[in-house]
Amino acid sequence: MERTYRPTWAEIDLGAVSHNLAEIRRVVASNVAIMPVVKANAYGHGIYRISAELITNGVKYLGVATVDEALFLRQKGIDVSILVLGSVLQEEADQAVDNNITLTLCNDSLFRALMISAKKFMKKPRVHIKIDTGMGRIGVWHADAFEFIKKVYDTGVIEIEGVYTHFSSASRDKMYTEMQIEYFENVLLALEKEKIGIKYKHADNSIASVEWKNTHYNLVRPGILIYGVYPKEDFREVLDLKPVMSLKTRIVHLKDTPTGRALSYGRTYITQKPTKIATLPIGYADGYGRLLSNRAEALVHGEQVRVVGIVTMDQTLIDVGEIVDVKIGDEVVLFGEQKGVKISVEKISKLAKTIPYEILSGIKERVPRIYI
Ligand SMILES: *Cc1c(COP(=O)(O)O)cnc(C)c1O
Numbered sequence: 001m002e003r004t005y006r007p008t009w010a011e012i013d014l015g016a017v018s019h020n021l022a023e024i025r026r027v028v029a030s031n032v033a034i035m036p037v038v039k040a041n042a043y044g045h046g047i048y049r050i051s052a053e054l055i056t057n058g059v060k061y062l063g064v065a066t067v068d069e070a071l072f073l074r075q076k077g078i079d080v081s082i083l084v085l086g087s088v089l090q091e092e093a094d095q096a097v098d099n100n101i102t103l104t105l106c107n108d109s110l111f112r113a114l115m116i117s118a119k120k121f122m123k124k125p126r127v128h129i130k131i132d133t134g135m136g137r138i139g140v141w142h143a144d145a146f147e148f149i150k151k152v153y154d155t156g157v158i159e160i161e162g163v164y165t166h167f168s169s170a171s172r173d174k175m176y177t178e179m180q181i182e183y184f185e186n187v188l189l190a191l192e193k194e195k196i197g198i199k200y201k202h203a204d205n206s207i208a209s210v211e212w213k214n215t216h217y218n219l220v221r222p223g224i225l226i227y228g229v230y231p232k233e234d235f236r237e238v239l240d241l242k243p244v245m246s247l248k249t250r251i252v253h254l255k256d257t258p259t260g261r262a263l264s265y266g267r268t269y270i271t272q273k274p275t276k277i278a279t280l281p282i283g284y285a286d287g288y289g290r291l292l293s294n295r296a297e298a299l300v301h302g303e304q305v306r307v308v309g310i311v312t313m314d315q316t317l318i319d320v321g322e323i324v325d326v327k328i329g330d331e332v333v334l335f336g337e338q339k340g341v342k343i344s345v346e347k348i349s350k351l352a353k354t355i356p357y358e359i360l361s362g363i364k365e366r367v368p369r370i371y372i
Contacts, residue, residue, distance in 0.1 A: 004368040007250040008282045011336065012045050012371045016242035018057045020228050023239050024220075028209065032216045033200070035083065037223035039065035040361040044287075045227060045245055046369045048076050054226070055080055063221050067092045070101040083128055083162070085221075087138040093117045097125045102161060106130040106140045111152060118157045127152070128162030128200065133183040134176065135168040142183040146190040153196050162200035162219070163187065170208040171232055177208075181215055207231050210238055229345060229356045243345065245360060246336025247288070247367075251300075253279035254320070254328050263317050264309030269294055275321030280332055283314040287362040288334060291352040292316075298332050301325075302339025335359075 024034060036059055042050035051062055051073055061081045064070050070082045083102040090113035096103050097117040105111060105127040114125045129149055132139030140148045142165075152158050165184045169176050181203070188201060201217035206225040208215060210232075224231050228243040235241075257277050263269045271277075278300075284290045288311060296307040298318050305318045320326045331338070335345045349356045 006281070006366070006368060007252065008280075008286060009248055009368045009370045010044070010363055011246040011248055012049065012369050013242065013244050013246070014049065014053045014371055016228050016244045017050060017053045017226060019242050020226050020244070021054060021057050021059070023241060024209065024222050024225055027213075027238065028216055028220055031218060033061060033219040034059060035061040035063045035202070035219055035221045036226045037063040037085070037205075037221055039063065039069060039085065039223070041069075043223060043227050043357065044360040044363045046371070047072065048078075049369075049371055050226075050244075051078055061219070063223075067096050067101060067103075071095065071099060074099045074101070081126075087130070093125070094120065097121050097123055100126070102126045102128060104128055104130045104138070105152065105158075106132075106138050106148075111158075114158055115155065124157065124159045126159045126161050128164055128202075129160055131163060131165045131184060131187055133165045133180040135166045135180075137166070139165065142187055145187045146194075149187075149191065149196065150194065160196075160198055162202065163191070163198050164200070164202040164221075166205070167203065167208050167212075170205070170211055177212065181212075184215075210235055224357060227360060229360070231356075233346075243336065245345070245363070247282075247334040247363065248336065249280045249282045249332050249334065251278040251320075251326070251328050251330045251332060252281050254326065264293075264312060266310055269309040269317075271319075273321075275319055276323070276326060277308065278318050278320045278326065278330075278332075280316045280318060280334075281314065282316055282334065282367075283312045285313045285364060286367050287359070287364045288316060289352045289354075289359075289362070291354075292348070295351045296334070296348060297343055298334050299336075299338040299341055299343060300330060300332050302341050304341065304343075 038047050041047045063083050065086045093113040094117050130139040131145045133142045200219045202219040203215045204220045206222045209220040228241040257271050261271045282288050290311050293310040297304045300323050308319045309317045335343045335348045345356045349359045
Protein backbone atom coordinates (compact mmCIF):
# COMPACT_ATOMS: atom_id res chain seq x y z
CA MET A 1 0.00 0.00 0.00
CA GLU A 2 1.20 3.50 -0.85
CA ARG A 3 2.18 5.70 2.03
CA THR A 4 -0.63 8.15 2.64
CA TYR A 5 -0.33 11.43 4.46
CA ARG A 6 -3.57 11.59 6.26
CA PRO A 7 -4.03 10.65 9.91
CA THR A 8 -7.62 9.55 9.26
CA TRP A 9 -8.29 6.06 8.01
CA ALA A 10 -10.79 3.23 7.79
CA GLU A 11 -9.29 0.05 9.17
CA ILE A 12 -10.61 -3.04 7.38
CA ASP A 13 -10.31 -6.34 9.18
CA LEU A 14 -10.22 -9.01 6.46
CA GLY A 15 -10.21 -11.78 9.05
CA ALA A 16 -13.62 -10.52 10.16
CA VAL A 17 -14.92 -10.95 6.60
CA SER A 18 -14.10 -14.66 6.54
CA HIS A 19 -15.45 -15.03 10.07
CA ASN A 20 -18.77 -13.42 9.10
CA LEU A 21 -19.01 -15.53 5.95
CA ALA A 22 -18.54 -18.66 8.08
CA GLU A 23 -21.26 -17.44 10.43
CA ILE A 24 -23.67 -17.02 7.52
CA ARG A 25 -22.74 -20.50 6.27
CA ARG A 26 -23.72 -21.83 9.68
CA VAL A 27 -27.33 -20.65 9.23
CA VAL A 28 -27.88 -21.77 5.63
CA ALA A 29 -27.98 -25.35 4.38
CA SER A 30 -24.93 -26.71 2.58
CA ASN A 31 -26.72 -26.88 -0.77
CA VAL A 32 -27.45 -23.15 -0.65
CA ALA A 33 -24.89 -20.98 -2.46
CA ILE A 34 -23.85 -17.69 -0.89
CA MET A 35 -23.59 -14.68 -3.20
CA PRO A 36 -22.05 -11.91 -1.10
CA VAL A 37 -23.10 -8.48 -2.28
CA VAL A 38 -20.09 -6.23 -2.87
CA LYS A 39 -21.82 -3.28 -4.53
CA ALA A 40 -20.94 0.31 -3.65
CA ASN A 41 -17.25 -0.52 -3.22
CA ALA A 42 -18.24 -3.40 -0.93
CA TYR A 43 -20.33 -1.08 1.23
CA GLY A 44 -17.32 1.22 1.45
CA HIS A 45 -14.83 -1.48 2.45
CA GLY A 46 -13.02 -1.76 -0.88
CA ILE A 47 -14.54 -3.99 -3.55
CA TYR A 48 -11.35 -5.68 -4.74
CA ARG A 49 -9.84 -6.65 -1.40
CA ILE A 50 -13.17 -7.79 0.01
CA SER A 51 -13.97 -9.83 -3.11
CA ALA A 52 -10.54 -11.45 -3.11
CA GLU A 53 -10.95 -12.39 0.56
CA LEU A 54 -14.38 -13.88 -0.09
CA ILE A 55 -13.10 -15.91 -3.04
CA THR A 56 -10.24 -17.24 -0.95
CA ASN A 57 -12.95 -18.48 1.38
CA GLY A 58 -14.78 -20.37 -1.32
CA VAL A 59 -17.24 -17.83 -2.71
CA LYS A 60 -18.12 -18.53 -6.35
CA TYR A 61 -20.63 -15.77 -7.10
CA LEU A 62 -20.57 -12.05 -6.30
CA GLY A 63 -23.38 -9.51 -6.51
CA VAL A 64 -22.75 -5.93 -7.65
CA ALA A 65 -24.98 -3.01 -8.61
CA THR A 66 -23.46 -1.84 -11.89
CA VAL A 67 -21.60 -3.07 -14.94
CA ASP A 68 -18.74 -0.74 -13.99
CA GLU A 69 -18.30 -2.50 -10.66
CA ALA A 70 -18.27 -5.88 -12.40
CA LEU A 71 -15.79 -4.66 -15.04
CA PHE A 72 -13.50 -3.30 -12.34
CA LEU A 73 -13.39 -6.75 -10.76
CA ARG A 74 -12.74 -8.40 -14.13
CA GLN A 75 -9.89 -5.94 -14.82
CA LYS A 76 -8.42 -6.93 -11.45
CA GLY A 77 -8.44 -10.54 -12.59
CA ILE A 78 -11.46 -11.76 -10.64
CA ASP A 79 -12.98 -14.57 -12.68
CA VAL A 80 -15.82 -15.91 -10.53
CA SER A 81 -19.39 -15.30 -11.66
CA ILE A 82 -20.68 -11.78 -11.08
CA LEU A 83 -24.35 -10.78 -11.14
CA VAL A 84 -25.30 -7.16 -11.74
CA LEU A 85 -28.32 -6.65 -9.47
CA GLY A 86 -29.45 -3.45 -11.12
CA SER A 87 -31.26 -3.12 -14.43
CA VAL A 88 -28.90 -1.85 -17.14
CA LEU A 89 -29.41 0.02 -20.39
CA GLN A 90 -29.09 -1.47 -23.88
CA GLU A 91 -25.73 0.17 -24.45
CA GLU A 92 -24.22 -1.71 -21.50
CA ALA A 93 -25.12 -5.13 -22.86
CA ASP A 94 -22.07 -5.64 -25.11
CA GLN A 95 -19.53 -4.95 -22.39
CA ALA A 96 -21.30 -7.28 -20.01
CA VAL A 97 -21.62 -10.13 -22.50
CA ASP A 98 -18.04 -9.75 -23.70
CA ASN A 99 -16.77 -9.99 -20.11
CA ASN A 100 -18.97 -12.87 -18.95
CA ILE A 101 -20.92 -10.69 -16.56
CA THR A 102 -24.36 -11.97 -15.61
CA LEU A 103 -27.10 -9.39 -16.04
CA THR A 104 -30.43 -8.90 -14.40
CA LEU A 105 -33.05 -8.99 -17.12
CA CYS A 106 -36.54 -7.60 -16.63
CA ASN A 107 -37.58 -5.67 -19.72
CA ASP A 108 -37.85 -6.00 -23.49
CA SER A 109 -35.41 -3.24 -24.19
CA LEU A 110 -32.49 -5.14 -22.64
CA PHE A 111 -33.83 -8.42 -23.99
CA ARG A 112 -33.54 -7.08 -27.55
CA ALA A 113 -30.06 -5.71 -26.89
CA LEU A 114 -28.91 -9.07 -25.53
CA MET A 115 -30.16 -10.85 -28.64
CA ILE A 116 -27.94 -8.57 -30.71
CA SER A 117 -24.93 -8.97 -28.38
CA ALA A 118 -25.34 -12.74 -28.52
CA LYS A 119 -24.90 -12.67 -32.28
CA LYS A 120 -22.06 -10.21 -32.17
CA PHE A 121 -19.96 -12.15 -29.68
CA MET A 122 -21.22 -15.63 -30.63
CA LYS A 123 -21.92 -16.12 -26.95
CA LYS A 124 -24.93 -17.01 -24.88
CA PRO A 125 -25.56 -14.03 -22.61
CA ARG A 126 -26.21 -15.20 -19.05
CA VAL A 127 -29.06 -13.58 -17.14
CA HIS A 128 -31.07 -13.79 -13.96
CA ILE A 129 -34.63 -12.67 -14.50
CA LYS A 130 -35.92 -10.38 -11.77
CA ILE A 131 -39.52 -10.74 -10.71
CA ASP A 132 -41.32 -7.89 -8.98
CA THR A 133 -43.50 -9.44 -6.29
CA GLY A 134 -44.12 -6.21 -4.41
CA MET A 135 -40.86 -4.34 -3.96
CA GLY A 136 -41.89 -2.12 -6.87
CA ARG A 137 -38.38 -1.20 -7.94
CA ILE A 138 -37.18 -3.33 -10.86
CA GLY A 139 -38.51 -6.62 -12.13
CA VAL A 140 -41.20 -8.07 -14.35
CA TRP A 141 -44.50 -7.94 -12.49
CA HIS A 142 -45.07 -11.47 -11.18
CA ALA A 143 -48.32 -11.93 -13.07
CA ASP A 144 -46.47 -11.32 -16.34
CA ALA A 145 -43.27 -13.10 -15.35
CA PHE A 146 -43.96 -16.58 -16.67
CA GLU A 147 -44.80 -15.25 -20.11
CA PHE A 148 -41.66 -13.10 -20.18
CA ILE A 149 -39.41 -15.92 -19.03
CA LYS A 150 -40.91 -18.31 -21.58
CA LYS A 151 -40.35 -15.79 -24.34
CA VAL A 152 -36.67 -15.40 -23.41
CA TYR A 153 -36.27 -19.14 -22.91
CA ASP A 154 -37.76 -19.99 -26.28
CA THR A 155 -35.17 -17.96 -28.14
CA GLY A 156 -32.57 -20.51 -27.09
CA VAL A 157 -29.98 -17.76 -27.36
CA ILE A 158 -29.99 -16.49 -23.78
CA GLU A 159 -29.08 -18.58 -20.77
CA ILE A 160 -31.55 -18.01 -17.96
CA GLU A 161 -29.31 -19.03 -15.11
CA GLY A 162 -31.52 -17.63 -12.38
CA VAL A 163 -34.84 -16.14 -11.38
CA TYR A 164 -35.13 -13.97 -8.33
CA THR A 165 -37.14 -11.48 -6.36
CA HIS A 166 -36.53 -9.04 -3.51
CA PHE A 167 -38.55 -8.44 -0.36
CA SER A 168 -39.49 -4.94 0.66
CA SER A 169 -40.42 -5.58 4.29
CA ALA A 170 -38.81 -8.86 5.37
CA SER A 171 -38.35 -7.65 8.94
CA ARG A 172 -41.42 -5.48 9.24
CA ASP A 173 -44.39 -7.13 7.65
CA LYS A 174 -44.87 -10.87 7.81
CA MET A 175 -48.10 -10.91 5.83
CA TYR A 176 -46.74 -8.79 3.01
CA THR A 177 -43.60 -10.95 2.79
CA GLU A 178 -45.74 -14.10 2.72
CA MET A 179 -47.69 -12.61 -0.14
CA GLN A 180 -44.45 -11.85 -2.01
CA ILE A 181 -43.31 -15.44 -1.44
CA GLU A 182 -46.58 -16.80 -2.79
CA TYR A 183 -46.33 -14.66 -5.93
CA PHE A 184 -42.73 -15.80 -6.48
CA GLU A 185 -43.50 -19.45 -5.91
CA ASN A 186 -46.43 -19.33 -8.29
CA VAL A 187 -43.98 -18.34 -11.01
CA LEU A 188 -41.57 -21.12 -9.95
CA LEU A 189 -44.41 -23.63 -10.12
CA ALA A 190 -45.44 -22.52 -13.58
CA LEU A 191 -41.83 -22.89 -14.76
CA GLU A 192 -41.61 -26.35 -13.28
CA LYS A 193 -44.83 -27.36 -14.99
CA GLU A 194 -43.43 -26.25 -18.34
CA LYS A 195 -40.15 -28.04 -17.51
CA ILE A 196 -38.16 -24.85 -17.81
CA GLY A 197 -35.20 -25.72 -15.64
CA ILE A 198 -33.38 -22.83 -13.98
CA LYS A 199 -30.24 -23.27 -11.95
CA TYR A 200 -30.62 -20.58 -9.30
CA LYS A 201 -33.72 -19.37 -7.50
CA HIS A 202 -33.21 -16.68 -4.92
CA ALA A 203 -34.90 -14.07 -2.80
CA ASP A 204 -33.07 -13.45 0.47
CA ASN A 205 -30.93 -10.48 1.44
CA SER A 206 -29.31 -10.42 4.90
CA ILE A 207 -32.47 -9.93 6.92
CA ALA A 208 -34.45 -12.51 4.98
CA SER A 209 -31.56 -15.01 5.14
CA VAL A 210 -31.91 -15.02 8.91
CA GLU A 211 -35.66 -14.52 9.30
CA TRP A 212 -37.05 -16.44 6.33
CA LYS A 213 -35.23 -19.74 6.18
CA ASN A 214 -37.95 -21.22 3.98
CA THR A 215 -36.96 -18.86 1.16
CA HIS A 216 -33.25 -19.67 0.90
CA TYR A 217 -34.07 -21.75 -2.23
CA ASN A 218 -30.55 -22.50 -3.47
CA LEU A 219 -28.84 -19.12 -3.16
CA VAL A 220 -28.86 -16.22 -0.70
CA ARG A 221 -27.58 -12.66 -1.25
CA PRO A 222 -26.24 -11.30 2.03
CA GLY A 223 -24.65 -7.87 2.04
CA ILE A 224 -24.57 -6.11 5.38
CA LEU A 225 -23.93 -9.31 7.39
CA ILE A 226 -20.69 -9.86 5.48
CA TYR A 227 -19.49 -6.54 6.87
CA GLY A 228 -20.28 -7.59 10.42
CA VAL A 229 -23.23 -5.30 10.96
CA TYR A 230 -26.51 -6.36 12.54
CA PRO A 231 -29.47 -5.12 10.50
CA LYS A 232 -31.63 -6.04 13.50
CA GLU A 233 -30.62 -6.07 17.15
CA ASP A 234 -32.09 -9.50 17.88
CA PHE A 235 -29.80 -11.09 15.27
CA ARG A 236 -27.11 -10.87 17.95
CA GLU A 237 -28.66 -13.99 19.47
CA VAL A 238 -28.37 -15.93 16.21
CA LEU A 239 -25.11 -14.74 14.68
CA ASP A 240 -21.75 -13.81 16.10
CA LEU A 241 -20.56 -11.13 13.69
CA LYS A 242 -17.36 -9.13 13.80
CA PRO A 243 -17.44 -5.56 12.48
CA VAL A 244 -15.11 -5.26 9.50
CA MET A 245 -14.63 -1.50 9.39
CA SER A 246 -13.36 0.81 12.11
CA LEU A 247 -13.08 4.55 11.53
CA LYS A 248 -10.03 6.10 13.13
CA THR A 249 -8.20 9.38 13.28
CA ARG A 250 -5.66 11.23 15.43
CA ILE A 251 -5.72 14.45 17.40
CA VAL A 252 -4.05 17.18 15.33
CA HIS A 253 -4.67 20.15 17.64
CA LEU A 254 -5.32 20.49 21.36
CA LYS A 255 -6.22 23.47 23.48
CA ASP A 256 -7.24 24.42 27.00
CA THR A 257 -10.51 26.30 26.90
CA PRO A 258 -12.07 28.42 29.65
CA THR A 259 -15.79 28.50 30.49
CA GLY A 260 -17.90 30.27 27.89
CA ARG A 261 -15.84 29.51 24.79
CA ALA A 262 -17.87 29.04 21.60
CA LEU A 263 -16.97 26.05 19.42
CA SER A 264 -17.32 25.73 15.63
CA TYR A 265 -19.78 27.26 13.16
CA GLY A 266 -22.91 28.85 14.52
CA ARG A 267 -21.72 28.69 18.15
CA THR A 268 -24.02 25.74 18.86
CA TYR A 269 -21.78 24.65 21.73
CA ILE A 270 -20.49 26.87 24.53
CA THR A 271 -18.14 25.35 27.12
CA GLN A 272 -19.77 25.15 30.54
CA LYS A 273 -16.52 24.67 32.45
CA PRO A 274 -12.80 24.87 31.81
CA THR A 275 -11.86 21.90 29.65
CA LYS A 276 -9.61 20.65 26.83
CA ILE A 277 -10.83 20.57 23.24
CA ALA A 278 -9.18 18.40 20.59
CA THR A 279 -9.48 18.90 16.83
CA LEU A 280 -9.82 15.83 14.61
CA PRO A 281 -8.97 15.88 10.88
CA ILE A 282 -12.25 14.38 9.72
CA GLY A 283 -15.54 15.94 8.66
CA TYR A 284 -18.67 15.51 6.63
CA ALA A 285 -16.67 15.44 3.38
CA ASP A 286 -15.23 12.17 4.67
CA GLY A 287 -18.66 10.76 5.38
CA TYR A 288 -18.72 11.71 9.05
CA GLY A 289 -22.07 13.45 8.80
CA ARG A 290 -23.21 16.81 10.14
CA LEU A 291 -26.06 15.13 11.98
CA LEU A 292 -23.40 13.80 14.35
CA SER A 293 -22.71 17.35 15.56
CA ASN A 294 -23.11 17.62 19.34
CA ARG A 295 -24.41 14.02 19.39
CA ALA A 296 -21.80 11.42 18.60
CA GLU A 297 -19.23 9.87 20.89
CA ALA A 298 -15.65 8.88 20.18
CA LEU A 299 -12.99 6.90 22.04
CA VAL A 300 -9.72 8.33 23.35
CA HIS A 301 -7.42 6.23 25.58
CA GLY A 302 -10.29 3.73 25.73
CA GLU A 303 -12.69 6.29 27.20
CA GLN A 304 -15.82 7.80 25.70
CA VAL A 305 -15.75 11.47 24.85
CA ARG A 306 -18.31 13.70 23.13
CA VAL A 307 -18.31 15.43 19.77
CA VAL A 308 -18.89 19.12 20.51
CA GLY A 309 -20.02 21.80 18.11
CA ILE A 310 -20.92 21.43 14.46
CA VAL A 311 -19.04 18.84 12.38
CA THR A 312 -17.42 20.83 9.56
CA MET A 313 -16.29 19.70 6.13
CA ASP A 314 -12.83 18.55 7.21
CA GLN A 315 -12.63 18.95 10.98
CA THR A 316 -14.50 17.86 14.07
CA LEU A 317 -14.08 18.79 17.75
CA ILE A 318 -14.21 16.54 20.80
CA ASP A 319 -14.13 17.42 24.49
CA VAL A 320 -11.17 15.60 26.07
CA GLY A 321 -11.22 17.46 29.41
CA GLU A 322 -11.52 14.19 31.34
CA ILE A 323 -8.69 12.37 29.56
CA VAL A 324 -5.47 12.25 31.56
CA ASP A 325 -2.27 12.96 29.62
CA VAL A 326 -4.06 13.51 26.34
CA LYS A 327 -1.75 14.83 23.63
CA ILE A 328 -1.49 15.71 19.96
CA GLY A 329 -1.12 12.55 17.87
CA ASP A 330 -3.27 10.36 20.13
CA GLU A 331 -5.48 7.90 18.28
CA VAL A 332 -9.23 8.48 18.28
CA VAL A 333 -11.80 5.86 17.32
CA LEU A 334 -15.03 7.19 15.81
CA PHE A 335 -16.49 3.74 15.44
CA GLY A 336 -14.77 0.50 16.28
CA GLU A 337 -12.94 -0.66 19.36
CA GLN A 338 -10.24 0.81 21.60
CA LYS A 339 -8.90 -0.90 24.71
CA GLY A 340 -11.92 -3.18 24.82
CA VAL A 341 -14.43 -0.32 24.62
CA LYS A 342 -16.66 -0.23 21.53
CA ILE A 343 -18.70 2.22 19.55
CA SER A 344 -20.78 0.40 16.97
CA VAL A 345 -21.63 1.72 13.54
CA GLU A 346 -25.20 0.72 14.39
CA LYS A 347 -25.13 3.29 17.22
CA ILE A 348 -23.48 5.99 15.10
CA SER A 349 -26.06 5.47 12.38
CA LYS A 350 -28.90 5.98 14.86
CA LEU A 351 -27.35 9.24 16.02
CA ALA A 352 -27.02 10.28 12.38
CA LYS A 353 -30.70 9.38 11.83
CA THR A 354 -29.86 6.78 9.20
CA ILE A 355 -28.90 3.11 8.82
CA PRO A 356 -25.43 1.50 8.99
CA TYR A 357 -25.56 0.89 5.22
CA GLU A 358 -25.48 4.62 4.55
CA ILE A 359 -22.68 5.33 7.02
CA LEU A 360 -20.42 2.56 5.68
CA SER A 361 -21.03 3.16 1.99
CA GLY A 362 -20.75 6.91 2.63
CA ILE A 363 -17.14 6.84 3.87
CA LYS A 364 -15.48 8.79 1.11
CA GLU A 365 -12.61 7.90 -1.16
CA ARG A 366 -10.25 10.39 0.46
CA VAL A 367 -10.26 8.24 3.61
CA PRO A 368 -7.54 5.64 3.04
CA ARG A 369 -8.51 2.03 3.68
CA ILE A 370 -5.93 0.16 5.72
CA TYR A 371 -6.26 -3.62 5.53
CA ILE A 372 -5.28 -5.73 8.49
C1 LIG B 1 -28.17 -4.74 -1.85
C2 LIG B 1 -28.93 -5.96 -2.18
C3 LIG B 1 -28.81 -7.11 -1.38
C4 LIG B 1 -28.03 -7.14 -0.09
O1 LIG B 1 -28.78 -6.49 0.93
P1 LIG B 1 -28.37 -6.58 2.46
O2 LIG B 1 -29.53 -6.00 3.18
O3 LIG B 1 -27.14 -5.76 2.62
O4 LIG B 1 -28.13 -8.00 2.76
C5 LIG B 1 -29.47 -8.25 -1.81
N1 LIG B 1 -30.22 -8.24 -2.93
C6 LIG B 1 -30.37 -7.15 -3.70
C7 LIG B 1 -31.21 -7.22 -4.93
C8 LIG B 1 -29.73 -5.97 -3.35
O5 LIG B 1 -29.90 -4.88 -4.12
